[in-house]
Amino acid sequence: MEWKFKLEKYLNVKLLNYHHKKSFRNNVYLVEVINQDNLKMKFIVKKYEKPKAGNEAFIINSLRNWGLLVPQIIWNDNNIIIMEYIDGILLTDLLSDTNINHQDWVNHLARWLYQLHGTIRHADSNCLCKSDLNLRNFVFTGENNFYGLDFEEVCYHPPERDLGGLCAFILNNDPMFTQWKFRICSLLVENYSKLNANTNNYQLDYQAIQYYLIEEMKAAAERREKQRPYLLAKIEELGGELNIFNSSK
Known part of the structure; x- marks a missing residue:
């Protein structure tokens, strides 16, 4: 799948596993990866049905810059957002x-x-x-x-x-x-x-x-x-x- 390729390429990690999370509008995945230092990490990958990922990334980045508690955007294009996983x-x-x-x-x-x-x-x-x-x-x-x-x-x-x-x-x-x-x-x-x-x-x-x-x-x-x-x-x-x-x- 396209999002797997982009995840591994742009974050320079290897995908270990992923879990499809409940979402009514888009495909959202909780993924676990390992980097070159053998450090395991979790991220959220959001794959959009329509090319609107850039809009949400802009909003989230703006809110974060204003001091609001929202996930950090790790990488995005107009179809996919890779963001921080909030454990809670x-x-x-x-x-x-x-x-x-x-x-x-x-x-x-x-x-x-x-x-x-x-x-x-x-x-x-x-x-x-x-x-x-x-x-x-x-x-x-x-x-x-x-x-x-x-x-x-x-x-x-x-x-x-x-x-x-x-x-x-x-x-x-x-x-x-x-x-x-x-x-x-x-x-x-x-x-x-x-x-x-x-x-x-x-x-x-x-x-x-x-x-x-x-x-x-x-x-x-x-x-x-x-x-x-x-x-x-x-x-x-x-x-x-x-x-x-x-x-x-």
């Missing part, structure tokens, strides 16, 4: 681990989002946002740090869009709509709000967060045919509440 726990797995104190990591997730939004911020309150808020696109390293993955596209919205959208992904991830997940969402918004209050005159609009949460829930209902009736019922229920970001919920 995916956010989707964090939420299913009952042995973890979830409050320990929520603040770090809020800080990562806040830093992303601070990279580009317009006078109309729109800022750089993460297009794909899937829980698999956030990795907790266990060093009080979150890394963001997958930047094929970015968008510009108020920060409430990312907060509401991410809360929707958290709530409708199995087990769905549990009380402790509502508390996680409340804590995420609360921690973000504290960071925002310390450095910005802009005040979060909690109704806007709820609006974006419900919009993402509607999108999830469209994607998930079997869960659609349940999700639509929860959307109606949540839409009638004045403030779902209540830590006592």
